[in-house]
Every structure is written in structure tokens, then in C-alpha cells.
Amino acid sequence: MAPGGVLCLAGVALASLLCAAGAAAEPPAFCTERYARDYEAPLRSMPGSHPPPQGELPFGPRNFGIHRIDLTPVVLEGGHFGYRFGGKNEGHRVLDLGWKVSAIAWVVDATGRRQRLLDIHRWHVRKVKDLGKLQLAFPARHPGFFRIDLRFSTLSGHRLASFRDYFRVLRRSTDVDIRTDGESFRAGEAVYGLLENRGAGTIVAPAFLEVERSESGSWVEVPQPPSPESVMRERWWMGSGEASRCHRFDLPLDAPPGSYRFSASVYVVNEQRRKTVTAPFQVAP
Numbered sequence: 001m002a003p004g005g006v007l008c009l010a011g012v013a014l015a016s017l018l019c020a021a022g023a024a025a026e027p028p029a030f031c032t033e034r035y036a037r038d039y040e041a042p043l044r045s046m047p048g049s050h051p052p053p054q055g056e057l058p059f060g061p062r063n064f065g066i067h068r069i070d071l072t073p074v075v076l077e078g079g080h081f082g083y084r085f086g087g088k089n090e091g092h093r094v095l096d097l098g099w100k101v102s103a104i105a106w107v108v109d110a111t112g113r114r115q116r117l118l119d120i121h122r123w124h125v126r127k128v129k130d131l132g133k134l135q136l137a138f139p140a141r142h143p144g145f146f147r148i149d150l151r152f153s154t155l156s157g158h159r160l161a162s163f164r165d166y167f168r169v170l171r172r173s174t175d176v177d178i179r180t181d182g183e184s185f186r187a188g189e190a191v192y193g194l195l196e197n198r199g200a201g202t203i204v205a206p207a208f209l210e211v212e213r214s215e216s217g218s219w220v221e222v223p224q225p226p227s228p229e230s231v232m233r234e235r236w237w238m239g240s241g242e243a244s245r246c247h248r249f250d251l252p253l254d255a256p257p258g259s260y261r262f263s264a265s266v267y268v269v270n271e272q273r274r275k276t277v278t279a280p281f282q283v284a285p
Contacts, residue, residue: 028181028192031246036179036196039074039241042145043166046112051165052083052150059152059160061095063088064131073167074240075140076200076270081167082137082148090131099125100157103136104149112166118146124155140169170200170240172270178209178262178279179243186284187255193262193279195244201270203238209247212278214259222260224249257285 043049051073055065064087075081082103087093105118121136128134138146146167152160175198185191197203208227212219236244247262261280268275 027246027248030179030181030243031192031194033243035241036243037198037241039168039170039200040072042110043073043168046108046145046147046166048112048164049166050163052161052163056087057152057161060097061087064090064093064095068165069135069137072239073165074200075167075169076240077140077143077169077171079140080137081140081146081169082135083150084132084137085134086131093131094127094129095131096127097125098155099123099160100153100155101125101136102149102151103138105138106147106149108145108147108166110145112145112147114147126155143169143171145169172201173199174201174268174271174275175199176203176266176268176275176277178264178277180262180279180281182281184282184284185251187251187257188253189251191249191251191260191262191281192246193249194246195238195264195266195277197238197240197242200240201268202240203269204267205236205238205244206264206266207236207244209249209262209264211249212261212263213256214261219261219263251283255283257283 052066054067054071056062057066064085066083066085069075069080069082069084073081101123103121105120107115107118109115119138123136136150138148146169148165148167150163150165152162154160177196177198178193179196181192193209195205195209197205211222211224213222238244249262259280260283261278263276263278265274265276267273
């Protein structure tokens with residue numbers, strides 16, 4: 001065989017090895033998940049759903065819009081669900097809206113079927129200031145599913161727009177965990193972990209996970225290469241059911257065998273306390 005052929009075969013073999021290594025380094029499927037528990041899922045199939053735009057209304061003033069109170073259709077028991085209005089320079093503007101607005105709230109079941117009337121709000125809005133205080137809100141007194149039928153018209157009765165929006169109210173709960181892509185690894189392999197907020201509530205979490213190794217009955221931090229997140233000590237707000245982005249830890253070739261774990265200290269906003277969560281894994285000899 002010609003020398004060039006040997007080089008060609010060697011190149012193919014090297015390319016195959018590189019491809020295999022690249023495939024082995026691919027993050028696990030759970031690294032692409034946005035939610036650990038998707039509390040919004042039932043709302044996406046509710047009948048006739050037509051929520052208002054989260055921003056400017058097509059018939060309203062410029063730089064003035066509508067938003068869900070918590071910017072999400074999933075809210076916590078004891079809060080409120082509905083809408084707030086506001087916009088640019090809202091503390092200094094006076095708007096002549098000239099609207100009649102009705103918001104009818106219904107209790108519905110998990111399929112969107114109407115159960116009973118909850119409440120009705122009706123507005124006749126002419127000139128408005130203090131825009132940040134302008135709200136259409138209903139108390140979230142108990143868990144369940146709710147629908148708001150929202151209608152805008154002029155003061156003379158000309159219809160401007162109608163919307164139908166669904167909300168879910170959750171009982172507050174705390175369920176925070178770390179998920180890994182395996183239980184046992186070898187030196188030189190990559191270990192992936194992510195933080196999951198499965199509960200109904202908000203947590204403040206670190207943007208990276210610490211790695212610790214068991215030594216003589218104590219947990220000792222394992223040094224990791226610096227990253228922008230670790231240097232800046234950034235933190236993330238995670239809402240109900242959300243998952244963090246994946247953290248990859250490359251085990252050194254000389255990593256001692258034994259017990260390891262990912263660790264994170266999170267702040268549980270609803271309970272106003274800190275909580276440490278861990279996820280163990282083994283490094284085999």
C-alpha cells in the first residue's frame with residue numbers, strides 16, 4: 001500500500017476516534033429540558049384560549065400595555081391572578097383611554113369546562129394617571145384552574161377586542177433537587193448535573209454547582225476550572241417547576257475513586273430560608 005494510503009487510513013481512524021469522543025461528550029437529553037415539572041401544560045390545551053398580548057394593545061396608546069400580574073399564568077395561593085397595565089414613564093403620564101372594560105372570572109376544571117362564576121370587574125376608564133396602579137386582579141384564594149373573559153370597548157359601546165385567558169393557582173410547596181446523568185463514573189469522564197425546582201414557589205439558586213468529595217467522613221470541595229458564573233458568583237431566579245441549565249464537571253484523569261456529590265445552596269423565597277441540596281455519584285477505581 002502506498003504511504004499516502006496509510007496516512008489516509010490513519011486519518012480516517014483518527015477522525016473516527018474524534019467523532020466517538022465528541023459523541024461521548026454530548027450532554028444528556030435532560031440538559032435541554034426547560035421544566036422539571038411543567039405546571040403550564042394543562043393550560044395549553046384549554047378550549048378557546050386567546051390571551052391578550054403581553055405588551056401594547058393594538059387599539060391602545062403607544063408605550064402602554066397589558067401584562068399578567070406575575071408575567072405567567074401560574075400563580076401561587078394567597079396571591080392574585082389577572083392583569084396590570086403600565087408603560088413608559090408611567091409615573092408621569094396621563095392617558096385619555098376612553099374604555100369600557102369587563103373582566104369575568106370563572107372557576108373551571110382541568111379540561112377548561114366552566115364550573116361556576118367567581119367574580120366580575122367592570123371599568124369605565126376615561127383619563128388615567130398613576131398607570132402602575134391600574135390592575136384587573138382576582139384573589140387566588142385556593143388552588144385550581146380559572147378563566148378570565150376580558151372585553152374592551154369604547155365608552156360609546158364600540159367593541160375593540162375580546163380575549164380568553166386561563167390561569168392555574170398552586171398551593172405553595174418546596175421540592176428542590178439536583179439531577180445527574182448517572183450514578184457511577186470513571187476518571188476522565190464528564191458528569192452532568194442540573195438543579196430542579198419541582199415545587200410551587202420561587203428559589204434563588206447559584207448559576208453553577210459545587211463538587212465535593214468524601215474524605216475521612218467529611219465533604220471537601222473539589223477545585224473546578226473558573227467560569228464566568230463562578231467568578232461573578234451569579235445567581236438565578238427559578239420559578240415553579242423550572243430547571244436550571246446543565247453543569248458539566250470533567251473528572252480529572254487522576255481523580256481518586258470514591259464518593260462525590262454535586263452541591264448547591266439555594267434560597268427558598270416563600271419560606272425565607274436557605275436550603276442545601278446534594279446529589280451523590282461514585283468514581284470507580
